Amino acid sequence: MMSFGGVEGVNIEVQAPNRTASLLAQDSVLPIMWKWRCDGARTALVTLVGIDGTSPRPLGAQMVVAEDGRHFGYLSGGCLERAIVVEAQDVIRSGENRLVRYGRGSRYIDVRLPCDSGLEFQFDCTLSPELLGASVLHLNARQRFAMDADLEGGSRKITMLGGDELPECAREGSRFRRVYLPQPRLLLLGSGPVLSGLAALAQATGLETDVWAPDEGTRSQVRSAGMETISGADLPERAVERLDSASAAVLVFHEHDAEPALLARLLQRDCFYIGALGSRSAHKARLRALFDLGWSQSDTARIRAPVGAIQGAKSKATLAVGILAELLAAAKERRLVS
Template structure:
């Protein structure tokens, strides 16, 4: 009987399982990396989605929405036993006639048992530096790691792109701030909460949220931000905002939001425009969050996270996970 690894107990995006791969290897397990390389007729996961499967049956990730994961695990364990890579087709045209994917769909999976620890450690190291990195599968047993790969395709085989984990910085205090921090962390974001009071920070003790105490508006220093980072200001005392927003507006953060009414937001943007930031009205979401009629901190947090996901998927999150070479060269791998 297969078992799903305990790392899946928290809600996850499943976009990157490199950490799971290395964790299984640290346990002394042989590990298969399973990549969805093609789909026809629709699929619950996009091309490039992955699972990792250990020789003992522990696994992380999903590729078919739950209807065929047990078969994938069995096939991956068989490939590990043989020490040879293999392809697996599920759905229409598969040898597994009893497994039917929705609407006559089919998926093609590449089960790779030859990825070594050093290769995956290099991918993890790049992600730790918040770099975009790709793993090229060039031929059976042949891989290369490419930092900042751009939109190019590999010479042969296929390229699986990994993007830095989404990160959320929250500046503010009170239930709205710490509820957003906790819900975002449960949604698999890296989260930092910065507040001028210890009560707000202590509400996130033991949750995996990084915290920092703010002492004065003039002392706040925003760290370097990339295009996979969102920032939300949740102050009721808006005198904290100007110094922060002047630092945030020129950054590459994909999302900026600030708590407050429409009138407050208009005044905020007018003041920033007068200070030399005419892009403020277009750049800052205010009132922050989708209009769902939110009436409590949990609903406010949900509305903000939904707006963030929408913006991310329209921008950075719309970039492909998988880039294939030409059909002739792909045949050399699959």
């Protein structure tokens, strides 16, 4: 993480540059917009606010464009980005927001969409530093909120959302609500090559990942992949307390004796996904142990086991990819990813 001086003395940490290359990073453009603003660049926030037909990106997808042509995020399958950058630069020069339609029904007859849809975007160069800074602070605090915008008048306001709400981005007339939810976070517990492989894959994807391994051999493997591990022979309580409703936890042990106690701690948290490596017989033994600890069948039904979307996976690669695929599918059901 890097810290940048904010507007009117506010200091906000944003993603360090080496994290912006990850796959999930480009779904959250406001921290980069804040950094570019603090560096003195004029910027425009481009938001997909209307879909007539189909779209490769969901309603509310965003891209930030700087006056020099830099851009972060994406709004199509690659057919629109260059035109959007040119339009955004013109908006920045003019100092006035605008709505632009591409594809079906657009005045730009030379910009065609392969899907034969019509997509409408808001180009906003007047987002106030107060609202932008507050949004980044809410994102850093993993708080759920919405930005309500008047697409004609230009006014915006932030509305905080309840922890159990799963709202979607929506448009009603000239009013557009862009919902912001925490990005998924992952806690990995276990030992062996599968854990280190899963940690490396999660890092490349862009998941904020904590790793705890009881043995030095696994910790060394994780460090060789460029990641730090949680220190301590026992899992610290602070690592468990960090888990929220946008968090996942995965146990990757080949010896399962320690798992019931760890799972009991995880089941006390509101994780959207809990997975455990092992065979069906190993999972039955886990469930019996958890029952002896006082956990009911409805409680333990939250545990995904055998974990992963690839049945019968045996290699580090197929296990890691299958686990991450199943986890991201669960995150999509909670609207944490698109």
